[in-house]
Amino acid sequence: MRKDDLDGRALALLDAAFDRPSATREAWLRDQCGDDEALTARCLALLHAGTGAEARLRTGTAGQGDVDAPLPDRIGAYRITGLIGQGGMGAVYRGERAAGDFDHVVAIKLIRPGALSDTLVERFQRERQTLARLSHPNIARLFDGGETDGTPYIVMEHVDGVRLDTWLVGAPPLAARTVLFLKVCAAVGFAHQNLIIHRDLTPSNILVDADGEPRLIDFGISRPPDAPTARTPVAGLSLTPGFAAPERLAGLPATTLTDIYSLGVLFDRLLGGAGDDDTRAIVARASAAVPEDRYPSVDALADDVRAWASGGVVAARRGGRRYAVAKFVRRHRVGVAASLAALLLILGALAATSWSYARAERARVAEAKRFEELRSLAGYMIFDLDEQLARVVGNAAARVRLVGRAQTYLSALAASPGTSPAVREEAARGFITLARVQGVPTQPNFGDNDRARANLDTAIAMLRPAAPRDPAAAALLVEGLSHRAMISAHVDTDGKTTATMLEEAAKVLAAVPVPARDMAWMAARSRLRKSQFEAAVMDNKPAEMLRLAEQMEIEVGEWPPAERSSRAAAIDFATAQHFRGMHGYFADQYETGTAAHRRAEAMLTALDEAQPNDPMVLYLLAYNGYVGYGTASGSPALTADANHFLGTARASVDRLIRIEPNDRALRAFSGSIRNSEAQALSDAGRQAEAVAVQRRVIADYTAAIGPKRKSATLNRLLLAHITMGNIARKAGDRALACASVAAARAAMPELEATGSLVGNIAAFRPTLAANARACASGGALVPLTT
Template identity: 35%
Template sequence: MTTIHEEREALALLQDYWDQPSQERDEWLKARTQGRDKLRYRVLRLASSETSVTGRFRTGGAGSELTDIVYPERIGAYRLVDIIGEGGMGTVFTGERDSGDFEHKVAIKIIRPGLLKESLIERFKRERQTLAGFDHPNIARLFDGGELEDGSPFIIMEYVDGQSITEYCKQNDIGRKVGLGLFLDLCDAVSHAHQNLIVHRDLTPSNILVTKTGSVKLIDFGIAKPHELDGAGPAHFSVQSLSFTPGFAAPERRAGQPTTTLSDIYSLGRVLEAMSRRWRPDRDLAAIVERATAAAPEERYPAVNALSKDVQALLAGDAVEARNGGLGYRAGRVITKRKWMSGVAMVVLAGLIGGLVVTNNLYREAEAARMEAERRFGDVRDLANTMMFDIYNAIEDVPGSSDALMQLATAAQGYLDDLSASSAADRGLRLETAEGLIRLSEIQGSPSRGARLDAQKAKENLNQAITLLTELQDTDPGNDAVRLNLGRAYSDLSRIYTYIDQDYEAAEAAITSAIGVLEPQTGARFSREAVVQEALFEARLLASTLESHQGRHEAAITGLEELRDDLLVFWPMHEENASDKQAGDLQMVATLTELCRNHAFTEGYEKAIATCDDAVTRIDALYETSPDEIDIARAYYMAHDLRGFAHGNAGNGPQSVSDYEAALYAVRDLTRRDPNNEHFRQALDLVESGIMVAYAVNGDFEKSEATALIGIEKAEARLAASPEKANLKRNLMVGHWNLQTLYGMFNEQEKRCATMAEVKRLADEMEAGGVLADIDRAGLQVIYAEYAKCPGVSLDAPDMPVTEE
């Protein structure tokens, strides 16, 4: 009989055993268990059990001689009948209800006593409660659970009479179309679990059954758990070490690293690969499997829904994202599927940009002969609004739309300039003109979405809009549409001053105006219109961010905490509207992310991590369902980026790298979809700069230095192309800043001195130009103190004042 200590040791060795090349495993095990034959034989028994499980229920794969266990004859209203699965975690029985009221057959899983620590038993209970609440047609229901008299946890679940999904496909000669339909049902079940923050963690064919009627049932959540709790490293004995299946477990799973939803996506890819072995070879299908099973988690699909979307595209004959095909591949898919539409599509694409040019010419004609062209002008006006708003909304999230949006902006600019200069336009037309100018500024200069970041043109359009809207407000101060657009214009202007120009005085004036315009005029806590209140919340968030950029972190924290409290009150009152609910969710994520940043800057790393945890939990749920929405993807990478920063500063290297890699995946995905978007490229540079620090904290000097040098090279190229942009110069300074930190950590003093010289040179240039961020001043003083110790350096006095908190 094996003791619990020996069993745990054997299970830990088993994980490492599977990581060895197959031809070297036995020799490796002999070396690791020299003089301990009993332990070696136990590991071999476990390995044999892992590879020979044929029962319907997977229960961990270990043998059954952990301890002599006497199971009860009944549990609750159920009589234990037959053993249908047995392994290291415990035993699975069929159970029949014999209380006389009705017949019911179930599966009962009993966990071996002593295997789970008290903390894990509590986690098991919490997880059991979550799983019991699942209501999905493709997930076997969990009916009940508890503990036996000896403390053994048990769960009572739906009994599924079926075959493993691969065996079902083989025996019934299932073709690709039906098989992919089964796989989509499986993906829907896994996605449902992920949305409830549960990772299955052992997705294998034997845990995916298909009934005689062709229904997919995902079983054995007995080892599943909330993914945010899965943080035990390989040196800890946890539920993580109890079960995984060779061939289907993700590389990080076998290495004992934290398991996430991306681990389940890897396993899904392996299941799809196993299902498809009998099907005709297909390059698109192979690309889907390759992406899902990428060794690096950040290279896999970001969510199960993204995997499902590609499988659906494969079934429909559409382009598959995993192929990363160019225009020729995509056009080929369209032409193959809808040959008659291709000519029409080309005409429409050419007409989109030409439409506003024609609109502008028609407007000029209408202005010259107003009476004769009044009806025609109405048509033109409708067309212009359709172009600037409906078409913009339809294509802004389409991959690679930056060029089209910029062409749309160029075509619209002349039309809007003429309208702005017209004294004859009525109030409605002037409001539409202002709205159009604000929309153009989003394309041209939004720091979060701008394709080319033509900040000067964006500011000109916003000031034009502010002039028009101020005139309208003077005559109708209670008009919500005017207030909303005026507040948005001031906010957008402040955002450009903050993030691009780094002109904080101008930014503060603009955001103060925005808040003054948007605040309720009645003295009420909230505006009566949700869209106006949403804009006010955005302005308040930006005001706190501006405090942070000027080094006033305590003031920023106060403002952000007040904003968070208001969000918690306001948005639940509007959850019946899906778009309002998503807007509220995104505002809460943005607020928590900024709050995390400020806690980190004040060295409250524990508080920062807890706040970022909240933000990440919220945004992960949104990203799971809508990874293609730009606002959601942006919030996702920012939340993970900030949590990576906080973990890095707290010395949590592995978690920091994990978060940065999640952020990096999202930004790379955005950049891949729209390679000409300048904001995405800059965001990619900053995240890569952050992960460089995480690598350093993790002790990987070579990888950290290489990442930093590549980032600096890209930042130099960006600045050389647009030397007038202060934010690009700061990005380059931050790159050198991080690099000198790395050299300091690894005692590379000569390299550090040279890098600190670059930091000082760039900071001096920014100081001379009046664009040095106050948030950087205190840190620069620390660098200068170190730089003064370098050979041949003499700093008589600090080069800049330090802003007081």
């Protein structure tokens, strides 16, 4: 046992020795061992165990930290007098400032190229001022920073001390360890008050001087432990019981709670075996996996530690690890598990396989890549895209980037063979979500219908085989088919394919056995009804439209009680009213239609007030207003309603455009709404106002033209020029009328070249030509007609 103890101490010293240049290690070890001859002998024996005949063994494992580069002469204004240590980030030198009237010793950290990402360097620059002002007895002062030969460096207070883990080798008394921890807490708490987060509290970032005073170094500049490196593709995985909080793995930014997590682990390390139930509770709470379960502040943690040290009641005992475990189980009940059944499967696979290193390695790399992708996918795609993109106001550029990224991941995932059904289902869900953002008509989207169509087809193909056995896959398949039908209906104007898709969706839905019809199934049914309604509109079948509206209302009533009062239910009820309004428009029942549109608008307005800027609600408001205008325009008695609806449509679409200025589909929609408005104004003889509105129509349609220059948008813009020509003529603005005629004529060849000039627009050609001649000769203008 005595030899074991000796070896333990020797190994700890050896650890620390490897932080030093190899030439100085022996001297340093002799120095540390003092007059303990047995320890000295053992240390040196171990140090030399790897030399001589076995020296070759060191290659490959010695690591790249073992660089005995010559000392630089000076860095910045400091003369370099020695090497303090080597770390992952780079070397730390002792420097002296010779110039000026004072000499002081500093520690200069020269950051190894590549050790800090650009973001970190940028953040450091930003926070440097604050860091430099961070003056606390237990925080090493930051003096300066700069670059030498392109390598960034940091000048900080020189602390004459040892790393915390080295200090612990000396087995300081429990009281001293507790006091030290409270001082560390005080320092971290002080930093938090100054809005500085340490981000990487570990024993190597805490130095202890000869008086036992801790000093924290590397505030805010530490490399986050989850920063992936190119060399090790799995290095990003540091969800650990260690010092880095689990939420960092998800790529979430560090918060004060991240530091509290690290403090909890640090406390555990400091206690060693000296902990009891109370300290375990404190550690469990401080380093709880879920940030919200942790102490809210460093002070709260320190209070508990003080209470424990003085024998008081510890707040954390209210919910310790047992509680955390129970919570974990609850939270992951549906999740995947390491089950024996799975292991048996593996064993079967193992038995059937012969092993070669290269093959296994290839498989490992492929699997690692795939699941890394899946992990990113889960993080970015399912949560970010679905939650943030669909609901929260966002900037289009970031959304486009995310969509592109999701597309890459999903394609890679779909292309790899042998994925499990659950993974396939998740990928299919991803494809559907992505397609909706890219371009499923009747909801806010990027207008990239082609990609949306392709992604929906992929999802449908992935789901079809599983749907008969798996209700979740069936529900997803119904969703995918319903969205896909919308592209057939609105983009491809292919009624046959639309009908085929919707029939398949209805069959899949009906095939799910009644007991398995959960909320996902009901949501899929609701989605199908909406698409069926759109198809009924395309086919001009008012009776079917009314039937679907009624059916939707009945079906929401079948939702589980808790869901019936949900926002989704409220949206479905409003949608049903909107559908009733549309029925009124198509069935020429203007009065009842207008009333339904009014009810839909009231319901949607309430939803908007409860949760403002939900794009889906705004979109429905705009569309309900647009159709409502049409319905109310059917009867002269409803003119006031018509104007009201047009106002709602315009206001709603303007709000949507403010949220998403680059959404081309929205600009096209805005143009259509204003086109109606300009017509109405012109008909009412208010030509000057009509001209102003029509200018905005042209601006909207112009903005709606994407890189693909879709013929539908080009045709609409052409028509808008023609309308402008007529309004300008009536307004007596000859110059504008002539300019509009010229613009309309100039827009024709592009459409003609692809054979996509709409026939009734082509019919304007004679009057356009006549007006062009009149404009050139100064003759009288004539109305532009077909």
